[in-house]
Each structure stands twice: as structure tokens, then as C-alpha cells.
Amino acid sequence: MTSWFHASVVGVALATAPALMVAQARPDFSGRWEISQAKSSAGATSNGANISFPSELIIGQRPAELHVETRFPRSEPLTTVYKLDGSEITAGTPAGVTEKAKATWDGNNLVITARRVVSSAFGDFVTDSKEIWTRTGNVLTITKSETSDGVVNNERAVFDRDQP
Amino acid sequence: MTVKMAALIIVTGLLYATAPAGAHHSFSAQYDANKPVTLRGTINRMLWSNPHGHLYIDVKTPDGKLVTWELETAAPAGLYRRGWRKEDLPVGAQVVVRAFLARDGTANANATTVTLVDTGKELFAGSAGTGAPVEPPGEGAGAR
Numbered sequence: 001m002t003s004w005f006h007a008s009v010v011g012v013a014l015a016t017a018p019a020l021m022v023a024q025a026r027p028d029f030s031g032r033w034e035i036s037q038a039k040s041s042a043g044a045t046s047n048g049a050n051i052s053f054p055s056e057l058i059i060g061q062r063p064a065e066l067h068v069e070t071r072f073p074r075s076e077p078l079t080t081v082y083k084l085d086g087s088e089i090t091a092g093t094p095a096g097v098t099e100k101a102k103a104t105w106d107g108n109n110l111v112i113t114a115r116r117v118v119s120s121a122f123g124d125f126v127t128d129s130k131e132i133w134t135r136t137g138n139v140l141t142i143t144k145s146e147t148s149d150g151v152v153n154n155e156r157a158v159f160d161r162d163q164p
Numbered sequence: 165m166t167v168k169m170a171a172l173i174i175v176t177g178l179l180y181a182t183a184p185a186g187a188h189h190s191f192s193a194q195y196d197a198n199k200p201v202t203l204r205g206t207i208n209r210m211l212w213s214n215p216h217g218h219l220y221i222d223v224k225t226p227d228g229k230l231v232t233w234e235l236e237t238a239a240p241a242g243l244y245r246r247g248w249r250k251e252d253l254p255v256g257a258q259v260v261v262r263a264f265l266a267r268d269g270t271a272n273a274n275a276t277t278v279t280l281v282d283t284g285k286e287l288f289a290g291s292a293g294t295g296a297p298v299e300p301p302g303e304g305a306g307a308r
Contacts, residue, residue: 012232048276048290050262052200075198096197118199121269125201148202150281151260 006124026139027108027135029066032162039139039158051129051146054159066103066110082112091116109134125149191264195236195274199265203273208232210253212240219275219289221259235263235275237289246288257282260288 054070101114205223227242
């Protein structure tokens with residue numbers, strides 16, 4: 001009886017261990033993150049019409065969702081809730097702009113792909129983007145590639161986590 | 165007579181004063197920082213004017229019509245310091261422009277970079293004040 005019980009415990013533990021290890025391996029992006037101009041690529045922190053990153057991210061992470069509030073200087077904050085199973089969501093955008101996005105895990109990295117459409121009287125301006133989020137300690141690195149009308153831009157933004 | 169002359173001088177002065185005040189404006193008053201776009205077209209003409217230059221390019225819409233976009237740039241002196249030369253912008257040359265759309269929905273935008281397709285040369289065009297594109301590191305002070 002005892003040996004059967006022990007074998008069962010060991011069996012269950014072995015069966016669930018890989019799943020638990022994967023779940024535990026996922027980084028937690030929760031927190032308040034501020035962009036570092038010094039550590040980011042030059043274009044990432046300029047406010048030119050190329051790739052722009054928020055100055056601040058407020059993130060709350062749950063097993064199935066990532067709540068992301070983006071803050072920019074001189075603009076209202078925007079909130080997006082990403083589903084971490086890769087299903088498509090509508091991102092928070094300013095008026096006249098729409099964005100559909102998907103978030104999936106790639107190992108310890110979070111990959112967000114999105115299509116952003118700026119509408120105008122002269123047609124839609126479409127931008128496709130891919131972000132790779134990596135957390136190393138209290139540093140969040142987001143590398144972003146954008147394609148718009150055949151033009152590709154790449155930038156890297158580094159965010160430092162605010163310590164409570 | 166003296167009063168009429170004084171009134172005429174004041175009115176004339178006011179009329180002249182409003183023109184430059186209207187031409188120079190804050191970025192956010194005219195352009196939308198939330199709407200960066202890429203425009204691909206051919207140079208129609210370049211107006212080397214103050215306080216802002218204006219690049220006009222012909223852009224084909226998805227339905228095949230040609231629309232002439234007016235793209236605001238920095239002042240000519242600032243453009244010159246950043247390497248812009250008149251010969252860089254021949255009429256008919258293909259360019260790709262990164263810009264912010266105008267708030268009023270017209271074919272106007274605030275250019276931040278202009279890339280010449282044939283040579284790959286990228287020119288920094290950023291112009292206006294608060295909220296406007298900033299210069300990349302290593303650039304001199306831009307015209308405002």
C-alpha cells in the first residue's frame with residue numbers, strides 16, 4: 001500500500017513537473033517600467049515618425065492575460081489587454097487609429113505581432129509590427145521591427161523596473 | 165489727417181504681423197503625433213521658405229489617383245546644416261517620407277525623414293517645436 005502510494009506520488013510529480021517548470025519559467029512582466037534613453041537605440045526614444053515607444057509601461061500579468069498601460073508624454077494613456085494564448089485582440093489606440101494584435105510565448109520571450117491602420121481621406125496607412133519582449137532581472141528589453149509600405153525599421157527599447 | 169494716418173499705419177502693421185504668426189505654429193496644433201505614416205511618391209517641388217520649408221510630393225492613392233502632399237520641414241537654414249542641398253531634390257525623384265498627418269484631414273503632414281529611393285540617402289527633416297520630432301544624436305541645433 002505504502003509503496004503503491006509513493007509510486008503514485010512520484011508518478012504524479014513527474015507528470016506535472018514539466019508543465020509546472022514551463023509555467024514557472026515564464027517571466028513576469030508585472031510592474032512599472034520606465035524607458036532608459038541611455039540604454040535604448042537612438043531612434044527608440046526620439047519622437048520622429050518612425051518607431052515610437054512609450055515612456056512608461058504599467059503591466060499587470062495573469063496566467064492568461066497581460067494588461068499593458070502605455071504612457072506617452074503629452075498623450076492620454078492607452079490600455080491593451082493581450083490574451084497570452086495567441087488569440088487576436090483589439091489594442092487600445094487613439095481616435096482614427098485601429099490596431100489588432102496577437103501575443104504568444106516563444107520560450108521565455110513574449111512575441112507581439114500587430115497590424116496598425118491609420119485611416120485618412122486618402123486611404124489607409126498600414127503598419128505591421130513584431131515586438132519581442134525579454135526580461136532580464138529588472139530590465140525589460142523590447143526589440144521592435146516595423147514594416148510600412150515596404151519600408152522596414154528596427155529599434156530596441158530598454159525599460160528599467162521601478163523598485164517599490 | 166494725422167489720426168487717419170496713424171490708424172492706417174496701425175492697421176497695416178496688424179495685417180503684416182498676423183501673417184508670420186500664422187505661419188509659425190506649434191507641432192501639436194497642426195499635426196497628430198498619434199498618426200505617423202509612410203508616404204512614397206515623387207518630388208513635385210520644394211519650397212525653401214521660412215519659417216518652414218515645404219516639400220510637395222505626388223503620391224498614388226490605393227484607387228490610382230494622384231494626390232499632392234504638402235510636407236512641412238525645418239527652415240532652409242536647418243535643412244542645409246543637416247545636409248540638404250537643392251540638387252538632392254530633383255523634380256520627379258522618388259522619395260519615401262516618414263511624417264505625422266495633419267489634424268485637419270488634409271494632404272498635409274510634418275516630415276521627419278526623407279529618403280531618396282535611388283541613392284538611399286536619408287535626410288532628417290524635423291521641424292516644429294513642442295511635441296515635434298527631435299534631432300538624432302550628433303545633429304546640431306535645428307531651426308525652430
